[in-house]
Amino acid sequence: VSYIKFSENRHVFALVDCNNFYVSCERVFNPKLEGMPVIVLSNNDGCVVARSSEAKSLGIQMGMPFFKCEKLIKKNKGAVFSSNYALYGDMSFRIMQTLQKFSPNIEIYSIDEAFLLLDGFNFSLDEYGRKIRKTIKEHIGIPVSVGMASTKTLAKIATRIAKKDAFYDGVFDLTSYKDIDEVLENTAVEDIWGIGKNYKRKLNDCGISTALELKKSDEIFIKKHFNSTIMKILYELRGIPCLPLEEIPQLKKNIASSRSFDEPVEAFEILSKAISSYVTIASEKLRKQNSKAGIVLVYLMTNPYNKNEPQYSNYTIYRLIPYTSYTPFIISCAIMGLKKIYKNGYRYKKAGIILTDIVSSYQTRFQLTNDEINIEDHEKVMKTVDYINIRYGTDTIFFASSGIGKKRNTRCNYLSKCFTTRWNELLLVKA
DNA sequence: TCTGGGGTCCTAGGACCC
């Protein structure tokens, strides 16, 4: 079968998943939060993106707008935090470093999840999982759940049980469980990794509502009515891996940067400063992966939730010739783009840019260019700027087109300190 | 009053080519 790109040997995938990660990060430096309902908000304090179990029991949903649960959480003496990515990113880095010691083959899947390949380990997987869990808790202070199975999709299911069912206390090994089908029978299709609300509806319409029913479905039928995504899931449920461990991070194919504004923005100058700073952020990421972009896309929009206001949204793309990661050049293209789509008289809520058509810097070494552009000089300049900003802090050097006044035009009223990345924000302990 | 940000993969259909 063409979907099966991976070897047919038995594998053991372990998924290590941090329990409500952002909340746990806040709790490490603020133990009073233990046992309290705690939520962490998205950028601009817009939506709930992490909830402690106590907050979940209050009925606060993932992605819920903050204003809809603000009263509830305050009434229950809960705590609220703005996202502190400097803190969460650093905590994640420490966890991933620690996990490297438990397997030579690891895929960092997201800020709070990693897959480990545990092939050929001839001792108790359950014990090993508990050792991982204990180590992360002791060294970093974050509680994790660990699930093991023969495919990634099954490992996801195992981890969910490890987390949900108190009996397993954070570790569940599906490879040695007596009856996998029994587990799958108790897993709803929409709880499978990769099946969202639309596939759920369509599968339900075909009479498939549990993971077991999908596993036992007729391949020909599924192939006819669904796409390759669902076929892969079907095989993965049967224990045939279709999703390999991706140890080497691939070059990002798109790099985006955008923000919603706290207050609606009308003035072109404010938008162009914002766009300029988005380009700065995205170009840094571009250079960090040693790549260059061929296209910059600029977009803006009014507030789609506000039905009483005239709506306008638009985007434009600019080809970058030659392929580049030189921030000032990309800024000037992006601002030309902005000029093209900007219309006077609208209250803009959000703007952003996307760098795309990204290639490795090695592939661009022999581009034909105008003699006036000295690519080597550009690269040296950006290298120096990046070095200084890493060494002395973000925005030590920045572009005047981003504006020199107050940087933040997004809200973050509940921000905790950068306990692990700034000397002057270290936790103070009185003794 | 207040609704995030950053990604990936897949597919259908159009344009184009020989």
Next chain:
DNA sequence: TCTGGGGTCCTAGGACCC
């Protein structure tokens, strides 16, 4: 009157994830 067949590439939109 009769109007092929096979292929690639590109793009927009859908779906999903954390």
